[in-house]
Amino acid sequence: MAASRESDFTAFYDASWLRTVACAYAIVGNLAEAEDLAQEAYSRAWPRWSSLCEYDDPAGWVRHVATRLAVSRWRRARIAAGFLARSRPPEPAAPPSVATAVLVAALRQLPEAQRRAIVLHHLGELPVLEVARIEKCPEGTVKARLARGRAALAAILAPQDGERSHA
């Protein structure tokens, strides 16, 4: 029974890890930090697994927790960076692709609510209705945030697109 529970959780973890990390990464802009947050979210999921596994989308719960953790981390990025610098040397990592760097930088310029909506819906693959439930707001508000967020992203990204075309 316990082994089956653990293997279910492992399968769930393996299947959902990528999207969870992507959501956190889109907010904090640092992959190692995003992986820490994702792992923290899964460690919170395990004690609740017997009820979470009954959810229609348990991965949505984990992504939501990771996203919330990421938002809090992002709000205090300077403090967190100071702590990380003191506690361990930075790990050498391959730089992200230009597209990823550009997208992450653009996302960080969005208002928080729009960024969360974009991340949860487009990267977390949660339906608008579910995002509305998480954000405790009407579906229409989420749609508006998505529309405004996409428009803002387009505006932020457009000059760089133009620069590339001139290069």
Place this chain on the structure above:
Amino acid sequence: MPDLDQLLDAFVADVRSETRARGASTAIEQAHRRRRLVAVAGAVAAVAVIAAGTALATGTLGGSEGMSSFAGTPTASPEPRAGQEETSVGERYRTLRRTLTVPGWAFTDAALSRPGVLDACEGNWVGASGGAGHNLGLSVSRDEPPAAIAEEIEGFHSPALASDAMDRLVENLASCPAWGTQPIGQTGAVLAFYDAGVVWIHHKGTSVAWLHVRTTDGPPPLAVQVEVADLIYSWFR
């Protein structure tokens, strides 16, 4: 105009190629480690309570010297038996329940663990301040009477980091629409409240403790807030 969907797809592909999952077993171990530390520290807290009880009985506990004895010398007492630990923990909670039982304000015995609303709003206040990343306190669920009270203590590397962490937790909760926060008199503690409960948050030395009580009556009278804050403070090791 850039193709946002294409950018998002590229982003996910980038993450896929770069990320390395730590593994479900690591997450499970992390959760278990947290639970084990809760149990160990709960027993240690019970030892401290017994030490204080012994000191009171022998008249050696008083003033700041007494507090120091309470905090630092539990090992001077005889080793408690398991039954004694349970009794002491039970006594703590009975005291707390008595303190919380006042006219015009009620707390419920609904089953609780960590309130979900806290998960959503607390943020990473532990890790961001160099906390041990696990609970060092006592967590009481419905399985361990009394049912309506839960307490956790988080350990940090220095008093300054613990103080920062408490500020961060309060700030996180205050920025969450579901929560309100207010200082509790001159105690240094903060009361956070939401529609289904209240949480005392207190800091001492390298620890931050929070104690959650379910109620739909909002914050209790100030005298109760202060008394509970003092109780929590006295329970710190």
